[in-house]
Structures are given as C-alpha cells and as structure tokens.
Amino acid sequence: MKKLDVLLYGSRKKPIAALLGMVLVMPFIISSPYIFTILILIGIYSIITIGLSLLVGYAGQISLGHAAFFAIGAYISGVLTVKYSFSPWLAILIGMIITFISAFLIAIPVMKLKGSYLALATMAINIIIYILLLGLSDYTGGASGLGGIPPLSIFGLSLESQVLFYYFVWFIVSLVIVFSSNIVRSHIGRILRSIHDSEVATETLGANVSKYKVAIFALSAVFASLAGSLYAHFISFIAPPTFYINFSILLLIMVMVGGVHSIWGAMIGTAVMMALNELIRFVGHNYLNISGEIEIVVYGAIIVIVMIFMPKGLIHPISKLRFKKLTHTPKNETSKQKLFSEKGV
C-alpha cells in the first residue's frame, strides 16, 4: 500500500525537505533586500496559488476572481489594525473567518455555474469587490490607499527584519503545502479529481458534488485571505489597484504555467512568473531604457507559448522524470502506467 502511495503521489518527505533546505540556505547566500522582497512575495503568492491549484487543477473549477479574497484578507487586517488597533494575529484570524463565511455563501450559487459562466461570475465578484474598496473610502481609504499597517511580531519578537519575516512566510507556506497535500491524498482529493473528470458520474456514485465544490472554493478563498493579511503586514500599505482582475489573471496564469495538476506546480509557476517579471523589467529598464509595464508583452507571449506547447505546465517534465525513475524495467511500464494517475501527481 505504501509503495502504491509513493507511486501515485511521489514521495511526501523529499520535496518538502528539499524546499525547507532551500529556504534555510537562502539567507546565507543572498543578502540583497530586493531579492528577499521577491522571495517573500513568491511565498505569499504561493499560498494563494496552492489554494487555486486545489480549485482549478483538482476540482476543475476556474476562478478569475481570487484577487477579491486576497483583498478581503488584506483590508480586514489593515482596517482592524490601523483604525481599531486590533492585535494583528486576531485580525488575520477574523479576516480568514469572514472570508470563509463570505466565500462559502458566494460559492453556493456560483459553483452551480460551469465553464465560461463561472469565469464570468468570478470576474464579476472581483470587479464588485474592487469598486467597493474604492467606494467605502471611510474605512478603506479609497483610492489613496491605507498605510501604516504594523509589522507582525511573535512573542514580542518583531518580524520587521526581512530575514525573519521571510522565514515566517515560508514556514506558513510549508504548513499550507502539508495541509493541501494531505487533502489531495485523502478521499476528498479523490472526489475532487473525479469531479474534475466528470461531475455527473461523481454525482451518480453518490458523492455530494456541490458540497465538495463549495468547500474547496471556500478553502482556497481562505488561503487567499491569509496571503492577503501577510501581504498587508509585509508591505504595510495597501491600495485598490493591487486587487483588480489583473492580479486574479496573474494568479491563474501562475497556476497554469507551473502545472495545474500539482501543488508543487503552482509553486514553481509562481516562482517562475515572478522571476520572469523581474528579469524582463530589469533588462528593459537597464539595457533598453523602457519604462512602464512593457514587460507584459513578453509576458503575454510566453503564456500563450507555454499553453500551446506545454498545456500540462512546467512541472510535467519533472513528474515524468520521477515516473521513469520509479519504473525501472520497460516490461512493467504498462501496468504501472495504469496505476499512475496523471492528476494529483
């Protein structure tokens, strides 16, 4: 049984150990605060994209509105700490609870929609939340944003220093990864994958499809909210443009480019897109003297190319390699291949 598990899902401990090792070693190699900022942001965005990967990759439900939940988390953290001087931790918790409740209620009708309707409905949610952020300026500061959000601290130890905050964020990311991979390996994960393949068949087999879809939507929203809170405490200033559809699109692209059928894919996609973004900006500004968000041209082109030639994302070759390693003799290949479900690896 254990062997089958490894074959289906890969080793659990190796990737996590590799990630933790990388996270631990980084500060000894890198000292530039600019790179640290990017690493922290990769961590924060990874939390959202892992949730999105559960929703999009496993359950097969598209969302173009996750920036809305990111916004709810960030703004609840910001408003509660700045205007009502709550403790940041309490604010994060309240943000997650409120996001869960609102996402749950939204998901009940939204998750009945399919395909392009779902894409449109989630976009609509994002636009409405964005307009509300601008409109409720008494609380959110409107277009001029909300500043002065205090940094986090654990047991009196302030996380203001970048290295500490970096460790903290990646610790949270590891927790999210462990939690998500447990979901994927449980019966819930199996049901989600079968929803992805055929909703009707899953329903026929007696699983309450809509319940699972709503739950996974709410869960991914909670992840986004947590990331939003961390973002607010890290940047200490938030303004509505950050939370527009562009960001939702970017998140979805990260998930798709990395590989939608994998939690690790979501992380790789996030890291690759962020690195690409900075690289294009760096080259553009320093060597070609262009300003503005010119990088989006290269960006758009790369997304289209990856989607045409590698629709399974960048993780696919890696997981194929692992599979090759597991199946030594070509004789066993077919029987092993039957076991090997492409989704969820």
Added chain:
Amino acid sequence: MDLIMQFLITGLTVGSIYSLLAIGFVTIYNITGNINLAQGEFAMIGALSCITFVNSGLPNLVAMILAILITSVIGFLLEKIAISPARNSSLITMIIITLGLSIFLKGMGLIIWGSYPKSLSPIIDLQSISIMGAVMNPQSIFVFIVLGALLVCLYLFFDKTFIGSALKASERNPKAAQLMGINTKTMSTLAFTLAAALGAIAGILIAPLTDATYEMGFLIGVKGFVAMVIGGMHSITGAVFGGLFIGIIEAFSGGFVSTFYSDAITFALLLMLLFVRPAGLFSRASGERV
C-alpha cells in the same frame, strides 16, 4: 420624462457598442466553443489606430476603413498563430491563451501608443437633435446608423451568401458542418477575422465618446461577454438585445444611483441573473455525454 429619455439615448448608444462586441463573442463562441477574452483589445486597436490615421491627415472614412482592415488582419493572424494550434485543448487552457493574447495586445498598445489617453473628434458634424426634451448628439445617431447598417449587412452575409451560410452552419453544428464538407478550421479563422473587424468598429465608435487608452479594452470586452450571456450565447439577435440592455442598465443606474457604482450594479445584476438561471438566460436544454 426628458431625463428618462436622455438616459435611454445614452444607454442605447453605449449598448450598441457592447452589442457589436457581443456579436463577435457569439460568432467565435459558437464555432470554436471558446470565449475570446482578447475581444475588447480589438476595440482598443481599432480606436487607437483610427486616431493615429486621422491625426496623420487622412480623411475620416479612409482612416476608419484602414483601422478596421488592420484589426481584421491582426485577428486573422492571432487565430492562425495562437488559437489554431491549441484547437483541442480544455476550456481553461483556451481561456488562459486568450487572456495571454489580451495581455500581449495591451502591451503592444502601450509600446505603440504610450499610456496617455487620446481622443477622436466626432466623426460626423451635425447639429444636436432634441427628441422629447432629450438631447441627442450626432455621435449617437451615427452609432445607431452604423449598428443598423451592420445588422443588415450581417443578415445578408449570413443568409444570402455561401460563405455566410457555411459559417452559420458551423455555428449551429460544427460536426455536421464538417461532415457536409465545410472546412471548420477556415470558418474558425473567418470568425476571428469578423469578430476583430466588429471589435474595431466598436472601438472607433466609442472613441469620440470616451478617450481611448491602451487599457480600455478589457472592461468593454467583459461587458460584451456579459451581453452575450444575457442574450443566451447562441444568437446574434440575443447578443444585440443583451448589449442594449446592459447599456440601458448602466445609464439608468449611473443616472439615478451613482456613476461610480454603475459598473458594480451591472455586474451584481448579472450575478443575480446567473444565480437564477445557471446556464444563461435563454439557454436551450442540452445533453452531455458522460
């Protein structure tokens, strides 16, 4: 009364523009089964290139025709380069590809035209007409005339020409059309070209009403999408009415509630409609193989 009339005229003008985009959406959706989220970007390219041509001293009509042609060529190329190779991929992949195209075109717009908003003087110069106490500016009249003429043209094209009939057949039932010897691949390219041309016309029409910028495309594109959903995804007539309906909702909510929240109200209404009818407003019953 005259206030209501005024809102109605404004709404119908903006709605006509959404209708044009929605027609493009419907054509592409029914032939390829995909939503082209780069549709709004065609409007941006049409508007900005038209402004460039007018500013370079070409007569209005020539500038418009050139802009429409250029946008159509871009639509044609995009279909050939990006959409066609990914013909059989999943819906999510297709949506990401069209989003990628939209980002790409937006970036190109930024490189070519910069981020400063540009305006186009009204295309025809007439006195404003007052109808029942409401003022109707010449641009609105022009928009209505163009929309009417286009609908007649589209009707003739779809019903009276061979290619149009083939296109319509592919819309109704791609598989059967293919069995009848219609090349659905060509039809898909044609649909994109047509949608790009319609998008460009929409952009040129909206440019005198609001300033054109490189990022104007996305939101009107999404509204065209909404218009298609309200119109039931399958018919051009439905799409046109959907577009006009959204325009009117926007004008009235902007007039009576607040212009700031008019978008939010439009989208909230859309959500309500979707919640009541999860498969679109005028959806037909459809079967699905399991």
